Amino acid sequence: MGVLLRRWRILFPDLTNCISLCQKQQQGCRFYHEKQKRMLLSQHFLSMNLREDSVISQESKRGEMTCKSQRLMLLGGLICPASPGCYHYMPYTVRAMEKLIKVIDREMQIIGGQKVNMPTLCSAKLWKASGRWELMSKELLRLADRHGQEYCLGPTHEEAITDLIASQGCLSYRQLPLLLYQVTRKFRDEPKPRFGLLRGREFYMKDMYTFDASEEAALHTYALVCNAYCNIFNNLGLRIMKVQAATGSIGGTMSHEFQLPADIGEDQLMMCTNCDFSANMEMINSDQRHCPVCKGKLVETKGIEVGHTFFLGTKYSSVFNATLHTSQGKLAPAEMGCYGLGVTRILAASIEVLSTEDAIRWPSLIAPYQVCFIPPKRGSKEEKGAALLEALYDSVAEAVPHLKDEIVLDDRTHLTIGKRLKDANKLGYPYVIIGGKKALDDHSLFEVWNQNTGETLFLTREAIVDLLSEV
Numbered sequence: 001m002g003v004l005l006r007r008w009r010i011l012f013p014d015l016t017n018c019i020s021l022c023q024k025q026q027q028g029c030r031f032y033h034e035k036q037k038r039m040l041l042s043q044h045f046l047s048m049n050l051r052e053d054s055v056i057s058q059e060s061k062r063g064e065m066t067c068k069s070q071r072l073m074l075l076g077g078l079i080c081p082a083s084p085g086c087y088h089y090m091p092y093t094v095r096a097m098e099k100l101i102k103v104i105d106r107e108m109q110i111i112g113g114q115k116v117n118m119p120t121l122c123s124a125k126l127w128k129a130s131g132r133w134e135l136m137s138k139e140l141l142r143l144a145d146r147h148g149q150e151y152c153l154g155p156t157h158e159e160a161i162t163d164l165i166a167s168q169g170c171l172s173y174r175q176l177p178l179l180l181y182q183v184t185r186k187f188r189d190e191p192k193p194r195f196g197l198l199r200g201r202e203f204y205m206k207d208m209y210t211f212d213a214s215e216e217a218a219l220h221t222y223a224l225v226c227n228a229y230c231n232i233f234n235n236l237g238l239r240i241m242k243v244q245a246a247t248g249s250i251g252g253t254m255s256h257e258f259q260l261p262a263d264i265g266e267d268q269l270m271m272c273t274n275c276d277f278s279a280n281m282e283m284i285n286s287d288q289r290h291c292p293v294c295k296g297k298l299v300e301t302k303g304i305e306v307g308h309t310f311f312l313g314t315k316y317s318s319v320f321n322a323t324l325h326t327s328q329g330k331l332a333p334a335e336m337g338c339y340g341l342g343v344t345r346i347l348a349a350s351i352e353v354l355s356t357e358d359a360i361r362w363p364s365l366i367a368p369y370q371v372c373f374i375p376p377k378r379g380s381k382e383e384k385g386a387a388l389l390e391a392l393y394d395s396v397a398e399a400v401p402h403l404k405d406e407i408v409l410d411d412r413t414h415l416t417i418g419k420r421l422k423d424a425n426k427l428g429y430p431y432v433i434i435g436g437k438k439a440l441d442d443h444s445l446f447e448v449w450n451q452n453t454g455e456t457l458f459l460t461r462e463a464i465v466d467l468l469s470e471v
Helices: 002-011 013-035 052-059 068-075 091-110 124-130 158-167 215-236 343-354 385-399 417-427 461-469
Strands: 079-083 086-089 121-123 141-144 150-153 178-187 202-212 241-244 254-261 267-272 278-280 298-313 323-325 331-333 335-342 371-374 407-409 431-434 446-450 455-459
Touching (some): 068 079, 068 343, 086 091, 091 178, 091 215, 091 343, 121 124, 124 150, 124 158, 158 202, 158 335, 202 343, 215 254, 215 298, 215 335, 241 267, 254 267, 254 343, 298 343, 335 343, 371 385, 371 417, 385 407, 385 446, 417 431, 446 461, 455 461
Parallel strands (some): 241 278, 371 407, 371 431
Antiparallel strands (some): 079 086, 141 150, 178 202, 202 335, 241 254, 254 298, 267 298, 298 335, 446 455
């Protein structure tokens, strides 16, 4: 064997050197990954140097106050203003949004939803055919290409999806119900953008479009999607109201809004104290104070609209000739429904209703990161506790693998623990673990803050691993 190896090196010296170099590079890579395995806050792209007075001046004119979610998201560097009604979404916000989309995807696919992606540029011809080019008027962001063809930046896609279905020929009843959805940017020319992500000109929305053979089947699908929406909000821990609503510019014969009760809400809602009836004020006479169902008392509240569903019937399918073959072999226009969820609005609305005045609280499922570790300040009496906290970080990463990419080490040890704890509040980690004085005791105890309950505990390393295993 030794003879063969010597002959190999003589015959192929360059290849031998190459193999040696690759081995050294692999060793270097292993060292690099070992060194970089911790998620360090100092490496995150954040803009947390904003003072509250500068935040207000960026977003307000003539003393107009911003809402809580807008102020907190700006203070935490979660969003940065780009132009009126448009924002840069910073990495923490993108992480939260991607998690929210996963929650939505899961529920949409449970009921048979199939994900598509349609163009943002929508042809004016389609919108003129449906009559909405004139109906929506100034709400549409319109443009023309070099050939003079008119388009709008899609605020919704009823025309586009129905035209797509029509272009594929007749649907078969065997394909039904057909549920197609997307999560994309939408655009609306808001006359007065306000409240940060709650009312902007550019936003993310999940919009689903359904096709059925009969009105009865379509109403069943409508109920199915509404139930999936309720599941989404229940999973997020958000108390939602499903209220009767007007069909507006989208049209159809039935509509419901999914409202998150909040003082900042722009919708006036009426709800019965005796039964499940609730409706948007626009559906009730202004002087009506008794429930139309049970005659109970109606009380008024405000809400943030985070979802909207419509039973469309054949409003669009008859215009664009989206037809299907029924089980009896007859040709009929598809019975449709459309269903929207404001993705970025849900992010902001959840912060609005869950947070305190100076600390963000996310629904745990969509918090950008689950745990922040804060070691002692460099040069302090407790500095030796830093190594213990880093060892705890490594223990959690190893023992709770599903949290490996969900934990952050705030390595900015030139700052006090108090300053870093304030920053952790701005970003909304559900758990903050601090290596303070008690970490240096014979039986090391780490300070654990549960940000959502306000509870503070002193726990051993083993107890912390057990606690976070349930997250």
